Every structure is written in structure tokens, then in C-alpha cells.
Amino acid sequence: MPAENGNSENGDVGREETRGEGTVATSGNGLVDVYREMVMVRTFEEACQKGFRSGKIGGYLHVYIGEEAVASGFLSAFKEGDRVITAYRDHPHALILGAEPKNVMAELYGKGTGLVKGKGGSMHLFDVENGLMGGYGIVGGHIPLGVGMAYAQRYQGSDHITQLYLGDGSMSNGAFHEAANLAGLWGKEGLCPCLFIVENNQYGMGTSVERTTAMTDLAAKFDAYGIENEKVDGMDVEAVMEVAQRAADHVRETGKPYAVEALTYRTASHGAADFMEKYRTKDEVDEWRQRDPIGLLEKKLLENGELDEEKLEEIKGETKELIDDAVKFADESDQPDISELYTDVYAGEDEYLGEK
Amino acid sequence: MPAENGNSENGDVGREETRGEGTVATSGNGLVDVYREMVMVRTFEEACQKGFRSGKIGGYLHVYIGEEAVASGFLSAFKEGDRVITAYRDHPHALILGAEPKNVMAELYGKGTGLVKGKGGSMHLFDVENGLMGGYGIVGGHIPLGVGMAYAQRYQGSDHITQLYLGDGSMSNGAFHEAANLAGLWGKEGLCPCLFIVENNQYGMGTSVERTTAMTDLAAKFDAYGIENEKVDGMDVEAVMEVAQRAADHVRETGKPYAVEALTYRTASHGAADFMEKYRTKDEVDEWRQRDPIGLLEKKLLENGELDEEKLEEIKGETKELIDDAVKFADESDQPDISELYTDVYAGEDEYLGEK
Amino acid sequence: MAETKTYREALRDAMVHELDRDESVVLMGEDIGVYGGTHLITDGLYDEYGPKRIMDTPISEGGFTGAAIGMAMLGMRPIVEMMTWNFSFLASDQIIQNAAKVRYFSGGQVEVPLVIRGPNGGGVQLSAQHTHSLENLYGHFPGLKVVSPVTPNDAKGMMLTAVRDPNPVIFLEAGALYGTKGEVGEGDNAVPFGKARIAREGTDVTLIAYGRQVSLCMRAADALEEEDGVSAEVIDLRSIRPFDEDTLVKSVEKTHRAVAVQEQWKWFGVASEVAAIIQEQAFDYLDAPVQRVSGAEVPAPYARNLELAAFPSEKMVANAARRTLYIEEK
Amino acid sequence: MAETKTYREALRDAMVHELDRDESVVLMGEDIGVYGGTHLITDGLYDEYGPKRIMDTPISEGGFTGAAIGMAMLGMRPIVEMMTWNFSFLASDQIIQNAAKVRYFSGGQVEVPLVIRGPNGGGVQLSAQHTHSLENLYGHFPGLKVVSPVTPNDAKGMMLTAVRDPNPVIFLEAGALYGTKGEVGEGDNAVPFGKARIAREGTDVTLIAYGRQVSLCMRAADALEEEDGVSAEVIDLRSIRPFDEDTLVKSVEKTHRAVAVQEQWKWFGVASEVAAIIQEQAFDYLDAPVQRVSGAEVPAPYARNLELAAFPSEKMVANAARRTLYIEEK
Ligand SMILES: Cc1ncc(C[n+]2csc(CCOP(=O)(O)OP(=O)(O)O)c2C)c(N)n1
Ligand SMILES: Cc1ncc(C[n+]2csc(CCOP(=O)(O)OP(=O)(O)O)c2C)c(N)n1
Ligand SMILES: [Mg+2]
């Protein structure tokens, strides 16, 4: 079985222990590096919005603006061989795990140099070599997959874990219920090292959590499956990193699932095409902007002296350059060759079963 | 809209206030009447088992033996205009609500005189006139329907409620999760008078609750939806009647859902065709037989003098006769006319769209 | 009287008409209320009719579709928005096992006056999970009615019919065409189910489609006329179940040749059914095999060039017609 | 070497063969372990292979099918039992949206070596919710393979092939035939997908079916021979996707007549596809329209007499053949 399938034993695919070598933004785990990473994600997302508005990016586009501390914080606990799975708001996960911004951007531009050859677009980033088992477009639909992956990790005798990201809105869906129940059950035997990470940005499209369920404590919903859980302030990346490390260690050690609800906020619109935001007030958004995770971290780093204005400008400059390059690369890349239409439908001898 | 559709205003279909007039077993609500009812159900179920073994009954057959106190207890709180919906273990609900045993038996025998004209069989009893909105064969699949019915009851301005029966096994299913969440949500506005009744007979086919979920407190699972809940000893019909009345009143008054987990036990096999019972010991079954709900009630009635041996024999005799008649009626009835194959596919002008 | 309206407005008009006419009509779905509807079809209705009639639901397609079935069984007439039909697999158990069958297995004791509507088909780079044409899937099941209007007039008229039908109706909208305009009859212009529409008369070959592919066929017909002097008749099926066999057969008796076009995949699709029916009922009239034009046998790709290549094109349709006429393809 | 075995034993043999051969193979499903399997196919395996490989699941078809997809994406080879295919609507989102497509939308980065198996079709009075033939439904989607063996030998041989296939395989068993016997090749008798089986040779008309209807066609062929002196060829499709067009077309080039038989409903079914293919590829050979025989357009009824009338009968098949031969129906 080819290594690219992530099917090699124990998921070992020969990468170095550090994440994302080679991208300027992800070369370490100190707070300044995390800051750099979050700025990189933000800059990337803003470039996406521009690309969408100018018609370079098609389909649906969902950005992570405002929520950066969640993915950044949790992925600080990622170890080689671990797996990550998420929904369609998946750019940060790909980038932080080490995908090159230019390949991610090329994917969004629908180019052959894209992360998945231009076949999936924004919602379907995969980078199996770096641990990303995909972005998925059906709300809740990826949750069972992640639970199964966690089972496989133990079945195959590894001590890897799966980080499974899900939205507040997805928790109304039956797929969440069934999968969480399986995770709890398999966890009893130490066979489900799955870390559930609820990206509670308080809305599923335009529907607030309060209008979605009569019981709004999302962490506590995991009680129904015998899964231990807690909450964290998803705007405070240090807090997220602390719980992430602790939770990941616990899951790795016990083979039992664990859930963390990270309270966060999407300051961008749900999808890039949404212009009206009748469902929330400008005031509410502004209020949350005060707690912007990048702003909070920046303030802290400036205060404690880890950063100064100069260094800050340097980081922003480097990041901008990186993303500008990515955009340029994406723009200049070719569309996939038309023959790609017919590849990857099936694995094995016949990739395509049909007339061309 | 025809009255038979249960679609007439407020569900008033012109029945008298008492349940099940005309069947010997269901003419009142005193404990002796409840006893009579439970004996009738048991006798009916035993006759079904015989009918199945002799090949008169086909398809799947699921009997309620051991669980009689649950349906009997809860349906004692049924009021005219209320609705009842359940899964495939539905004979007692039909009988207690007032369907004639002979029509129920004829349904099981696949006859044109059956409760649903021989079209549905054991799993699909309907008696809309008496409030029974069906038995359903897909585990969990009826739960959303019941929640919707409860909404309709309030939307249409009535104070009726829906009794929604579900099995322990069905709670693993996404349909349960989604529907319970809707019920909790709509209940916030007083728009979902749905009484959830968990018939926890401790197994879904051969899988015990412990092997189904890491969190085995089934009542508490409703916490995740903001639905108040409690448990009751499902073998003690008096206890069930007490909670049933209280819960039904509460639901009726508030328009909010409520859930009761009734702990019970199926002493019969899951389906009539199951002969091996590897999943449980004979000892376990025997132990639960000690707490047979009919036995318990009989003992109490004999002790407190409401019944004596003579009266007891009389009840059993009358019941036997009733069920014998039902079997005879079923046996002697004709199969549905072949033209029935093509009716009831569609409502309205064309009942059937196809070649014959 | 008729007015020029968009497909979107036409749908909305029909729903408003029925909301006003019948108190038992309610709308349900994800983000149809406060948010205004993902496709803006229900925008403003929440303010007008309130939360009891314009019901925002959690993301639980199976749950709320099932609840709508229960409501319908008690005499309400819910119109459920499937935000896109791609999500309907999650509700397929409720639709197929309950809505379609409960009347039958209750021996006729209940009916389910329910509409489930939403955009069907692809074309805007939504890629594999968000691009499906499900007319054959739902069209297979007795107990359901399935329609697929393409003109704004039919969108309105068939929606009126759908809401009044005492059966569950799968209403497949041409999502890519919400913004297109057409003449729409005013007031109560209900369009019956089970009648195909002859979108263009012709004598040499019959092009058969529904939904967005009807426009494709119209363009192909123009090309055939201009480039080959061929007169193509275009039939818009509109109604998938019940299905209008007669209009098809009559047309082929006249033209002797047919091309069936669909966006969906070839195997077990509507075009296969069209071919089967025509060969069965117009066997002696056929001068060439019925040709089928379908989407490529791949999950929908994202990249624009691949997506375009994955769907039927005007050229493919025109060439299929040429094959039936034994003239050279272009 | 061959032994006489039941369909049930043949399936079990294949799974045991693969469990022994490959550690990454696991079985999952409701009550397949401690309970012994509703259809007794997996009886005893729990004791032999233990709970990590023979996994009893809660009643959550979507959840455990999805989990199996995740396992497969990491290199395990799960065989999921769908207790009956009737419950698979609940898993259809996982099957269609994830299993079938994830390889494509990941740009080929993963594969999904997964088998989903269970009984398909009706015939034992299980009524509307428990009687479906879903070969057209799953057969429509690129990314899936779909097979429907009817002989015990094919049941085993195709199961071996299914487990080894790096793609998701929908394995539709002839549930009503679990107890029927036949010769089964010993050891590794893998049967390839995509090849139809000529179940009976003949010269006058081709009867095409799969699953339980193959037996029906065999009996109809006998009747045609005896009563009409007609020699019918019977083709067992076995593989629905990929589909063997060649065998069909060759047979019709010889017989000039064809009948397609299915238990499923007519609209958009396998028989429509068969008719479409034959008229397309053997147009000049056909002496009569391809006839289709399907189930009645009703949800399956419970009563025995109604159920029998709802399914194709030997007589219907023979009469359809007679129609293709322009001889009188009986
Ligand atoms: C099953 C399904 N239903 C509906 C949608 C449309 N949809 C896309 S995103 C979304 C909101 C999801 O909210 P949440 O899970 O909170 O994630 P967020 O977008 O907030 O990150 C909806 C309803 C979908 N993709 N899948
Ligand atoms: C969705 C679905 N999966 C599986 C089945 C097969 N099945 C029928 S009954 C049953 C057990 C249900 O258990 P529970 O809900 O506890 O009800 P009980 O039979 O104990 O009354 C199963 C698995 C089914 N009918 N529907
Ligand atoms: Mg959210």
C-alpha cells in the first residue's frame, strides 16, 4: 500500500518530529511562534476573501477569522503520526500542520498544483502526509470517520491520537450523536483515542446555539456518552495550549476520548458570499473583536517584552510576503489537466469506470 | 379532509371519553381493570407466539411479554384526542387504546379484516380513530414523527399530548438525538407536548445497554436536550400509573416534553423466530420472571382483597375466550382482495400510479 | 396576465400564496427565518409570519423532515427546505421509509401532505459533496411524487400544486437558475403534475431533458438548426413521478429519433428510463437508437475546467442528435 | 474441488478466509457477535476472533458505517454488516458522500477498502419498511462498486474479491436464499467483478436478471422450453457496477430478443438500464422491444397473497418473453 494513503504501519510516513518545517510561520512552539502562526492564518484568510471577491476562488469559502487560537492551540499538542480531521473551515488546520500556503491557495484557485490537485477546493483540504485526513462539507459527516480513525490507531498498536474538530452546529446532527456514543463505548476498552474539539463560534450559519438547542452547555452534551469534557476560553491561546497538551496526553495515555469546548467567535461572515448578517448585531461583532485572539496575544507579548513593535512588523512583513507569494503561485499555476477529471475515482487498476 | 386521516380539527373523531369500550379487557381504570387489561395483552401475545409457530403469522413478530405494566400504566393517562406512537412492539398499545383483538389478530394473520387491511402486519398497527398513529419498523425512525405530532397538537390549539414510546436500543440512533433536541427546543415555547416513554427492557435484540453506551443512565440522556426526566420501576404498574398521570398532566399543562425511563424486562425472545439466546442466561430471565408485572399485581390484588381466586379465574376465562375468538376470527377471515394491492399508495384521485 | 419574475421570486410567490390561503401551511428548514434563507427565497417571511410558521431548525435534516411528516399526518402542510438536496441523504430514511409509505402500511388511515424543496444539481463549483441530481433516486419510490421545474412559471405553478397535493412531493429546484427570469402567470396558475412541456416544436429529432438541461437542449436545438438545418423538438419532462410517457412517445412517433439528456450520472438515471420507454412504446418508429447524454462518471470536481467537462455540454447534445441522424459529429 | 454449501456458509467461509489471511480485516455490525448474527452468518466468530475483530455495534448505522470508513482510510479492511439493506438509508450519507467520494476529493490521497454487506430484497412478508432492492440506488454513484451474487459459489468468490478490493463495495446478498445450496469452489476461488454469468444457454430470447430473480428466470426458461419450445438464454448480471455490457449485447445479437427482470420498482431501475443499453448497442439486432418485468409500484404489503402479487412471477417473465416472440401469452 502506498505511503501516501496513510496506510503504512502505525501511520509512520517518515516525517521529522517538528511540524511544518519549511514554512516561515510554523517553525516552533514558543508563544512568538504561535503568534506568527496565527498571523499567518489570518493573513491567508484575508487573502482568500480577496480572491473570492475577485472571482478567483469559486464555490463555498469559509474562513477562520477570529477563531485562530483554537486550531493553533490544539495543534500545538499534535505529535507526528497523529491524525486531524475537521469540517469545511479547514484552512488553518492544513496550514498549521505544514501544508505550503501556496499549495493551499492553489487549491482554492482550482489549480493543478493545489493540495488535492484542484479537485476538492476550500472545503476538502487533505494532507495525509502531514496528518490531515481531510476537510468535509457535510455538517457532522466527518465525525464518525474521526472516531473510526482513532479506533484504527489503537487497533494497529500505535499511541497516536486523532484530533477531531467539530462546530457547535454539528452537534444537533445525528452523526455526532452516533459517533460520540461509539467513541465513549470503545473508549471503555481504551480503544478510542479521540480528542473532540468543539469550535463553538456560537453560530451555525445564522443560527445561534440558543436557537438550536434547549441545553446550551455543549461540553456537557458529552456526558451523555460517558466522555469526560471541559471548556476553555478559545480566544486565549495560552489557555487553549494548556488544555490541549493535558487533554492530548490523557487521550494518548488512556485510549479514551475526551472533549473540549472552545468558546470562540467568527468575526467574519459564515461564508464569503454572505453579505447580510441579520442574525447578529454589529455591536456584538465589535465586542468580540475586542477579544480577538491575535490582538490578545499581541498585547500580552508586547507587555511581557517577548515582542516589540519592530519584531512585530517584521513578522507581519514576512507573513505578508509568504502569502503574497502563495497568491502569485496560485494565480500563475495552470488549471488541472483535463485528464485529471478521470483519475482517483477508484483505487487500483481502473481509476475510472465509464466512457470519456 | 376525511376524518379517518386524523386530520379533523383538534383530532376530535367523535369517540367517547372512555378508552376501548366494547373490549372486555379495557372498560375502566381501577386496578382490577388494569389487571384484566394486562392479562388480555399477555394472552394475546401468547396466542401470537402460537400463531407464529404454526405458520399463520409471517414476517417479524415482536411480543411484549414481561413489559405489560409499561404500556398499561402509561396509557391509563391517555385522554381522548391524545396521540400514541411507538415502534414495532406495538400490539399492547393498539389493544389498550381500544382496537378489537380480532382485528389486530387478523392483521397479524395477513387478512383483509386486519387493523390495516393486512397491509402492514405486526409491526405496523394503526388505529387513528383511537389515537394510535402507528407502529414503525425502523428503529428510532418514528421518534421525529411523534415530536412533529406534538408540535401540531399545539399549533392547532389543542391541549392534547403525544405519548411517544421508544426502546433503549433506539437511543443510540441519530434520529432519537435529533428529535429529542427539537422537542426540547420547541418545548421552550410550550410547543411540544411530547411524553417520551423509554421502554428500557435492557436489550436491543441481543445487545445489552451496557454494551451499547458508556453512559447507561437512559433518563439522564435527556438532560442533553433540556428535557426533564425521571425513572420508574416498569414492573410495578401502580408506580407507572402514578408517574404517567403526573407526567402527562405536566406535559399537557406546559407544552413541554418530559421523559420517563421505565425499567422493565422482556421475558420472551426478541423476535418470535429467535431461538438461541446466547446473550443472556436462563438464570437472568428466571430472576426477572419473579418480578413479572402481572404476577406482582395479582399478588397485591389477592393480598388486599380486591381479587379472589374465583374472580381471577373468571378474568382469565373471559380473556381466554376473547382471544380465542380473535384467533378464530383471524383464521376464518379472507385474505385481502388482490385489488387492495393497488390502493392507498397515494391519497387523492389516483391511488396507484403504475401498470397493474 | 403574466409578469416577468425570477425563479426565486416565483417560488416565493407560490409559498406566500399558500401561506395566506391556508393556516396549516408552515415553512421549516435551516436558516430560512432570521438569516433570510441561504438562497434568499424565504427572506422576509419570518418577520411577516412569525416563528410558529417560519421555523428555523437545527442542522438535523432527518429529525426535522421526520417531524414535518408527523405534522402532516395530523393535518398540517409543512414545506420543508432542504438547504440543498445534497443533505437529503440524511433525511432519506424519513422520506423513503416514512413519508412515502406510511399511507400504505397504515392501510390508508393517514395522508402526508408534505413538500420538501430545495436546489438540486450542480454548476457552481461546489465540488463532490455538494453536487447531486437526485431525481432518479427519489423517483424510484412509490408513494412519492417528484417534480423538477425549470421555468419560473412552472416553479410557481408546480409549487402551488405541490402544496395542495395530499402526498409527499419532492420538489427539485434548478438551483443554478434562481436568478433567471421568465413570464410568470399571476395568481392561482397551478400547473398539474404528470404533464411534460413541449419547450420547442420540431420535426427531425426529439431532445428530452428537465431542469437546467432544458436550456442546454434549447441551445443545442438552435445550433442544430443553424449548422445542420435540423429541426429539433425539445421536451421538458418537468414531472419525474408521475411521468408523462405519452408526450414523449408521440414526439418520437413524429421525429423517429431521440436524445435524452441529464446532468446526473448515466447508470440507472432518468435518461435510461427515457430510452427504455421509447424503445418499448415507439419501437417501430425509431430510426436510430435513443442516445443518452449524462454527466461524467466522477464525483463532481471543484476546478472550473474539470467541472465544465464533467457536465453535459451543448456540443455533446448536438452531437448525440447528429448520431441519431447519421450525420457527421462536429 | 468443490463442496456443496449453503449461501450462508459460503459467505462465512469467505470472511473466515480473509480474517485468517489479513489481520486488518474486522467485522462490524449489530448483533453479529454475542448474539450470533441475525442471519447466523457470523455465528461463532466472536468466540474465535474476539471483540476487537468482531465488533458488535449499537443501533447506529450511519455512525458505525462512518467509523468503518475512517478505519479503512487508515488501512484497516472492515466488513460491515448492514443487518438488512433496508436500514442503509440511515448510512447512505456516509456511503455516498464519504466512502464513494473521499478518494476523489482528496486528490487520491486515501483509499477506502471497505465492504458493506447484508441481505437485499424481499419475499418473506417483512412488509413496506423491510423490503427493498437497492442495487440501482447504490449503483448510480461513481466511487462505489456494487455486486449482487445469487449462487453460493459467487457469494464466496465475490466476497473474497470484495474484501481485497481497495474500494468500497456494496455487497447485496440474496437474503431469501441464505439457506439454498450449491457447489462452492474450495479455497481461494475469487470471482472477479464486472463479468456477467451465463446461467443457461439459449438461442431465442435472452432473460436478464440478478439476485433472486435469476432463479425465477431459470424456471421461466424451463416453462418456455416445455410449453412453447422456446430456447431462452439466462444471464445473471452479478455485478451491477462495474456492469458487463458485452455479455448482454453478445447474447442479444444471437437471440434478437430480451427480457430484463428485477424485483425492484420499474422507474430508474436496473431493467431500464438494461433496456437502454441493449437498444443502444444492439439496435440493429433487436426484433422486438426489450421487455421489462418489475415489482408492482407499491410499498411492499404484508399479506402473503398481496406480497406474491407484488413481485415478478415466473408467469410474468415467461409472458414477457412470449411478447418479444410475438406468440400468445399464457
Ligand atoms: C448536513 C448539512 N446540513 C446543512 C449544511 C449547510 N451548512 C454548511 S455550514 C453550516 C453551519 C454549520 O455550523 P457549525 O457546525 O457551527 O460550524 P461553523 O460554520 O460555525 O464553523 C450549515 C448549516 C451542510 N453543509 N450539511
Ligand atoms: C435502523 C434499524 N436498525 C436495525 C434494526 C433491526 N432491529 C429490529 S429491533 C432491534 C432492537 C431494538 O431495540 P430496542 O430499541 O431496545 O427495542 P426492543 O426491541 O427492546 O423493544 C433491531 C436492532 C431496525 N429495525 N432498524
Ligand atoms: Mg459554529
Ligand SMILES: [Mg+2]
Ligand atoms: Mg430494548
